Amino acid sequence: MSGGPRQPDIGARLTFDLGKPGRVACSLPACDVPAAELPPSQVLRRELNLPELSQVDVVRYFLALSRLNYSVDTGFYPLGSCTMKYNPKVHDKLASLPGFTGLHPLQPLETVQGALALMYDLQRWLAEITGLDAASLAPAAGAQGELTGILMVKAYLADKGEEGRCRVLVPDSAHGTNPATAAMAGFQVVTVASDKQGNTDMQALASALDDGVAALMLTLPNTLGLFEPNIGRIAEMVHSKGALLYGDGANLNALLGRARFGDMGFDIVHLNMHKTFSTPHGGGGPGAGPVVVKGHLAPYLPTPVVGQDGDRFVLATPERSIGRVGLFYGHFGVLLRAYAYLRTLGVEGLRQVSENAVINANYVLARLRQAYHLPYDRRCMHEVVFSGSRQRAKGVRTWDIAKRLIDYGFHPPTVYFPLIVDEALMIEPTETESKEALDAFCDALLAIAREAEEEPQVVKEAPHTAPIGRLDEATAARRPVLRWPREGADAP
Amino acid sequence: MTLPYVPNTDQDRQAMLATIGVASVEELFADIPPECRVADLGLPPGLSEPDLVRELTALAERNRPVDSMTCFLGGGAYRHFIPSVVGEVIGRSEYATAYTPYQAEISQGTLQTIFEFQSMVCELTAMDVANAGMYDGASALAEACLTAVGVTGRRRIALLSTVHPHHQAVVRTYAFGRDLTVDVLAPESLALSEEHACLALQQPDFFGCFLPDVEALEKAAHGAGALLIVSVDPISLGLFRPPGEYGADIVVGDGQSLGSPLNFGGPYLGLFACRQQYLRQMPGRIVGRTKDAQGLTGYVLTIQTREQHIRRERATSNICTSQQLVALAATVYLAAMGRHGLRQVAELCYHKAHYAAQRIARLPGYSLAFDGLFFKEFVVRCPRPPSEVNRALLEQGIVGGLDVSQYVENGLLLCVTEMNSRQEIERLVDALGEIGGSA
Numbered sequence: 001m002s003g004g005p006r007q008p009d010i011g012a013r014l015t016f017d018l019g020k021p022g023r024v025a026c027s028l029p030a031c032d033v034p035a036a037e038l039p040p041s042q043v044l045r046r047e048l049n050l051p052e053l054s055q056v057d058v059v060r061y062f063l064a065l066s067r068l069n070y071s072v073d074t075g076f077y078p079l080g081s082c083t084m085k086y087n088p089k090v091h092d093k094l095a096s097l098p099g100f101t102g103l104h105p106l107q108p109l110e111t112v113q114g115a116l117a118l119m120y121d122l123q124r125w126l127a128e129i130t131g132l133d134a135a136s137l138a139p140a141a142g143a144q145g146e147l148t149g150i151l152m153v154k155a156y157l158a159d160k161g162e163e164g165r166c167r168v169l170v171p172d173s174a175h176g177t178n179p180a181t182a183a184m185a186g187f188q189v190v191t192v193a194s195d196k197q198g199n200t201d202m203q204a205l206a207s208a209l210d211d212g213v214a215a216l217m218l219t220l221p222n223t224l225g226l227f228e229p230n231i232g233r234i235a236e237m238v239h240s241k242g243a244l245l246y247g248d249g250a251n252l253n254a255l256l257g258r259a260r261f262g263d264m265g266f267d268i269v270h271l272n273m274h275k276t277f278s279t280p281h282g283g284g285g286p287g288a289g290p291v292v293v294k295g296h297l298a299p300y301l302p303t304p305v306v307g308q309d310g311d312r313f314v315l316a317t318p319e320r321s322i323g324r325v326g327l328f329y330g331h332f333g334v335l336l337r338a339y340a341y342l343r344t345l346g347v348e349g350l351r352q353v354s355e356n357a358v359i360n361a362n363y364v365l366a367r368l369r370q371a372y373h374l375p376y377d378r379r380c381m382h383e384v385v386f387s388g389s390r391q392r393a394k395g396v397r398t399w400d401i402a403k404r405l406i407d408y409g410f411h412p413p414t415v416y417f418p419l420i421v422d423e424a425l426m427i428e429p430t431e432t433e434s435k436e437a438l439d440a441f442c443d444a445l446l447a448i449a450r451e452a453e454e455e456p457q458v459v460k461e462a463p464h465t466a467p468i469g470r471l472d473e474a475t476a477a478r479r480p481v482l483r484w485p486r487e488g489a490d491a492p
Numbered sequence: 493m494t495l496p497y498v499p500n501t502d503q504d505r506q507a508m509l510a511t512i513g514v515a516s517v518e519e520l521f522a523d524i525p526p527e528c529r530v531a532d533l534g535l536p537p538g539l540s541e542p543d544l545v546r547e548l549t550a551l552a553e554r555n556r557p558v559d560s561m562t563c564f565l566g567g568g569a570y571r572h573f574i575p576s577v578v579g580e581v582i583g584r585s586e587y588a589t590a591y592t593p594y595q596a597e598i599s600q601g602t603l604q605t606i607f608e609f610q611s612m613v614c615e616l617t618a619m620d621v622a623n624a625g626m627y628d629g630a631s632a633l634a635e636a637c638l639t640a641v642g643v644t645g646r647r648r649i650a651l652l653s654t655v656h657p658h659h660q661a662v663v664r665t666y667a668f669g670r671d672l673t674v675d676v677l678a679p680e681s682l683a684l685s686e687e688h689a690c691l692a693l694q695q696p697d698f699f700g701c702f703l704p705d706v707e708a709l710e711k712a713a714h715g716a717g718a719l720l721i722v723s724v725d726p727i728s729l730g731l732f733r734p735p736g737e738y739g740a741d742i743v744v745g746d747g748q749s750l751g752s753p754l755n756f757g758g759p760y761l762g763l764f765a766c767r768q769q770y771l772r773q774m775p776g777r778i779v780g781r782t783k784d785a786q787g788l789t790g791y792v793l794t795i796q797t798r799e800q801h802i803r804r805e806r807a808t809s810n811i812c813t814s815q816q817l818v819a820l821a822a823t824v825y826l827a828a829m830g831r832h833g834l835r836q837v838a839e840l841c842y843h844k845a846h847y848a849a850q851r852i853a854r855l856p857g858y859s860l861a862f863d864g865l866f867f868k869e870f871v872v873r874c875p876r877p878p879s880e881v882n883r884a885l886l887e888q889g890i891v892g893g894l895d896v897s898q899y900v901e902n903g904l905l906l907c908v909t910e911m912n913s914r915q916e917i918e919r920l921v922d923a924l925g926e927i928g929g930s931a
Contacts, residue, residue: 011600011781011789014608015827025828026575028836032914036846038731039865043702045733049615050831058577058828062605066586069601073585082591086497090541092583094548102557104565105757107891108882114554115756128534140627140758143800143810151669180800180810184638185669189805227523258521259528278497283602283820284592284624284777285813286759302665322668324661327568327630327746328757340548346538349495356498356505358520363508379512379520402595412595417801434499435508466597469784473596476782476794480771482621484611 010068011468015061016484019051025058049486068467069283070411076437078364080383080414080426081175081223083253083275088344091279091337100336105328109314115332116313119306122339126292129350130249130269131260134298136305137290138330142250145270145289146181146217151322152268152293152300153215153244154185159320165214165243171200173224173418178217178248187214194420198224198376200234209241219248220261223418223426224376225361225383227254235265244268244297252276253357253430254382257350261292268293273331277338288334304329356431357382360438364427367442371449375421382430388423396452396459398423403470404451404462408444493538558754558891562916564848566869566907567698567894568629568656569757570749572727572837573910575828578751582821592777592812596792602816603791606779609823616729616826617743618736619765623776624814625822626762629746630659633692633723634666635775635809636742636764640690640719641672642773642808648673648687650718652709654697659723663692679703684716690742692721695735696728699896699905700869701862710739726750726763726822728867730829730838742766751825752818761818772798775809840910841868844917848908851921857928861900869907871900875928878904884927890920 038044053061070077077084095101103112123135139145150168157165168182171192179189190208195201200218209216216238221227228234238245247261247269253276261269273279274287281287293301302325304315315329345353358381365374365384372386388398402412402425414426429438451459463469500508505517514520521529539547563571582588586601593599593606606624613622626632637649649667651660653676660676667674677683677691684691691713696702703709713720722735724745735743747761748754766774772795780794800807829837845868853860857875872893874881881904882892893906908917 007786007788009787009789011604011791014604014611016611019830023830024833025577025830026573026833028573028833028840028910029913031840031843033844033847033917036843036850038842043733043865045729045731045835048730048831048835050612050826050829050834052830052832053827055577055828058824059580061827062577062581062824063584065601065604066581066584067601068598068604069586069590070595070598071586072589077591079591079594084591087589088497090544092588094545094552096579097549097552098557098559099549099552099555100557101753101755102559103555103756104558104563104571104754104891105569106565106567106894107556107558107563108886111556111886111891112756114551117554118551125535131530140631140815141811141813143812144627144631147669147810151665154669176800176802176804176807177810177812179805180803180807183805183807184666184810186671229523229525231528232525255524257533258530259524260530263530264528280588280817281591282815282817283587283590283599284816286627286815286818287813288759323665324658325631325665326662326758327628327658327760330757331759332756333753333759336548340544342535343539343547344541344544345495347533347535348493349538350533350535352495352498355517356500359500359505359508359512359517362512362514362520366512379514379522381520381523403597406595406598411598414594432497432499435504437499463597467600468597468788468790469786471596471784471790471792472782473792473794476780476792477796480778480794481781482610482771482778482794483607483614486615 014484015051015053018057018061019053021052023052023054025053025055075409075411076433076441077411078413078427078429079411080428081250083428083430085278085430086432087278087280091340094340095333095337113313116306118336118339120308120313122335123306125342126271126290130292131262132269132292133295134301135290135292136301137335138302138325139289139291140326140331141285141287142270142272142289143177143181144325145291146177147184148291148302148325149246149268149270150181150185152297155300155320155322156297157214165212167213169208169213169216171218172420173222174217174219175223175248175250198226199228199230202230205237209237211242213241213243215244215246217246217248219250221251221254221381224385225380226376227381231264250275251382254354256354257347258354262294268297273334273338278341279334279337286331286334288331353431360429360431360433363438364429364442368445371446383426383428385421386425387421388425391449391452392423394452394456396456398425400459400462401448404448404459405444406463407465410441410444561889561891562919563891564893564906564908564920565891567905568658569754570907571754571909571911572749574751574753577828578821578824581824582817587820588817593793596790600790603779605820605823607781607791609819610779612823612826613763613765616726616734617765618734619743620768621771622765623774623778625816625819626764626776626811627815628760628762629723629744630662632744632762632764633659634663636721636744637663637690637692638666638670639742639770639773639775640721643719643770644689646687646689648675648689650675650677650684650688650691652693653678654699655692655694655723656698682712684712684718686716688716688718690719690721694723696725696867699862699871700866702865704864706738714739727838727841730834731842747822750822752821759815759818761815761822771795773808774798775811777814837910844912845870845908848917852924855925855928858924861903868909869905871896871903871905874902874904878902881927885923888923890923
């Protein structure tokens with residue numbers, strides 16, 4: 001690098017710094033009506049500190065930044081529990097049809113019958129896929145789907161005069177959203193341990209289950225990527241104590257077209273459209289988190305649900321609805337992509353998805369098990385969780401392995417989750433990756449395992465090739481700079 | 493049929509199964525009890541891409557988008573101009589197909605644009621800090637109320653009656669979870685007590701009006717030791733003073749107006765900004781600026797000890813998303829509109845809405861329901877039930893306003909933005925005149 005130009009500090013210059021007075025990036029129409037008198041100046045804004053850029057500045061700035069991102073379309077992204085599958089391009093094209101994007105949520109229902117028909121069918125199909133009876137598409141994301149589901153549990157139990165059920169059971173392998181959701185719905189959280197095989201510890205469950213329990217929240221397959229073989233027994237135990245069985249559907253990809261939550265005894269499930277149903281993750285949303293329930297809970301679904309009145313589609317409020325969870329009807333623009341995905345797959349396609357997702361994960365398991373510790377030594381479903389404990393003994397942390405994978409051209413897996421696995425590496429390949437892609441990824445992880453033995457410093461100082469080195473997160477949290485430093489005085 | 497999204501061939505699968513050490517794929521599903529398995533589902537058979545396009549296009553054609561008509565409907569979802577650069581940027585795969593930027597070194601694009609977004613929301617609202625985005629304006633308001641409950645330790649939420657009814661409903665749903673009491677109060681008979689965690693108001697309100705004496709409301713809230721939460725239309729902040737200047741503690745709003753299409757109600761965007769002292773009680777993702785070992789500036793997710801993946805049942809919220817692609821649209825929109833563009837959009841809305849309101853108020857049988865300051869929405873009293881008026885307008889290809897007759901007798905809430913030409917306004921006025929004349 002010596003003699004060449006210094007690497008530009010891209011992060012130091014925001015749009016606020018790039019602007020110049022007098023530049024504009026778009027043209028607006030002149031006012032074609034007589035100007036009204038503006039209100040008195042004390043209610044008006046004095047200044048608006050936004051950048052002044054020309055159009056080319058805007059495009060180049062955001063495109064330059066986009067190139068600093070890793071994405072599914074640029075490479076393998078095996079983030080466990082996130083189901084980073086490829087997103088079909090035709091969905092984006094269909095979602096941008098003016099007949100969809102140009103619909104106002106409050107326009108007369110007779111002018112939106114196509115949109116309502118789509119939502120109606122999607123509700124039915126999600127119920128069919130999960131083996132349940134009724135669905136609401138309203139929740140905005142998986143976490144809001146969870147909240148919706150647990151609020152329905154609360155309302156249902158209150159109607160039965162069982163307000164005394166104030167606890168929700170959550171396995172120690174659960175996503176953080178499960179306990180956070182239960183707390184938001186006013187429940188106390190009781191953690192249930194997992195056993196040595198990675199299943200729910202049946203004795204721990206039996207002793208935690210009493211008539212103060214409202215629900216058990218269970219992810220299936222669980223976050224270790226394992227199917228609970230005792231699921232039938234668990235459902236019986238929960239129901240025999242008068243509690244409900246809540247399913248976190250984050251890992252539905254493993255079961256598509258093969259097994260259904262309803263048939264296993266679940267009462268409520270939320271699904272993640274951006275995981276299983278291939279809608280783009282968007283850098284962190286928007287997702288969609290429909291809730292699907294058995295018939296006895298259908299009256300509690302949030303409003304509105306799409307119903308049918310003769311040959312017309314209508315918006316209806318279920319009889320004992322928990323109310324509204326969002327401004328309108330959920331993320332229509334996301335839901336229609338999920339609809340298109342299901343319409344493309346059919347049952348045969350769904351089964352191909354789960355089959356290849358499970359083969360791919362087990363293939364990664366088989367190829368890496370000699371080099372990395374496998375804490376639960378059994379076949380997995382759609383994802384596999386290793387531990388970096390052997391490497392840690394050499395002073396190399398899972399965090400370092402993740403960073404080193406970046407040098408090999410891969411997005412790292414989920415790390416340090418689930419919490420019950422020391423130095424966890426949670427790998428979810430998905431069905432949209434080829435054997436060649438998996439081989440390249442496994443070769444990289446095997447090479448890193450060798451490096452950890454032979455030249456650990458290379459791993460500990462990674463990444464070496466990313467646009468930026470490891471960032472000082474401690475200072476970021478201790479002395480937060482959370483916005484453009486307006487006065488021009490940059491903090492530390 | 494081989495799915496175009498599954499690259500493994502039969503040969504690949506055989507080789508992989510051999511490496512795994514199983515004879516058939518069914519062995520991999522052996523943990524699923526036989527009684528839980530299904531062989532078939534009642535779903536329509538899969539379609540090829542051309543057939544899919546044909547079917548979805550036919551569904552789209554069964555709708556009448558407002559762009560194909562003349563539209564004066566608002567009520568929480570707004571038709572504003574979207575510069576082409578917005579779609580160009582958010583269509584980039586590098587943004588659209590990434591996820592939450594856990595690995596900062598290869599996510600600087602997303603992280604830096606979040607920092608831009610936070611900065612712009614702070615500028616717009618005149619608040620100290622903003623998060624990376626939430627689901628929509630209604631859930632952002634509900635989360636703000638929960639933040640106020642967390643800050644004050646109080647268990648009553650006060651909402652002004654002029655807050656959008658859908659926002660009120662979402663606040664009630666969230667309040668049900670935490671067993672909180674929601675009091676809906678009229679601005680003229682405000683009775684706040686020391687049990688109230690917050691006073692939440694909407695500015696301009698559901699009926700389009702600016703609250704005449706927001707200073708008195710601010711004094712009442714703070715006098716009772718409650719937080720003042722203000723829900724805004726971000727476009728209005730191009731012209732009107734920001735809530736930070738009249739004492740708001742938390743500002744929320746819906747960001748759909750900032751570069752996102754109507755999309756039949758979603759995905760939209762929740763804006764959330766607050767004063768510095770509430771930073772650690774905020775919900776949602778937050779990005780901070782820092783440096784790497786070489787001294788290069790970079791961005792990371794920060795203040796994460798508030799969040800569900802760390803704090804679990806003690807988190808400030810269960811939210812994970814930052815509605816990122818919609819927040820990116822808002823960021824590009826604000827960058828493209830800039831200092832003058834946003835003011836110009838707001839002024840166009842103001843002038844056109846006032847022109848329409850004056851013209852309609854002069855029609856026989858019509859009057860404005862409220863005096864005082866408004867922005868782009870206003871309620872007219874109609875000589876006939878608004879449902880009939882809307883039906884008659886639709887016959888002429890005009891999407892009328894929102895029927896608010898349950899709150900205001902024969903009230904119709906109309907919205908005029910920079911997208912409505914004078915000619916469209918004249919058409920509306922003429923049509924209303926005819927409809928009123930046949931009352």
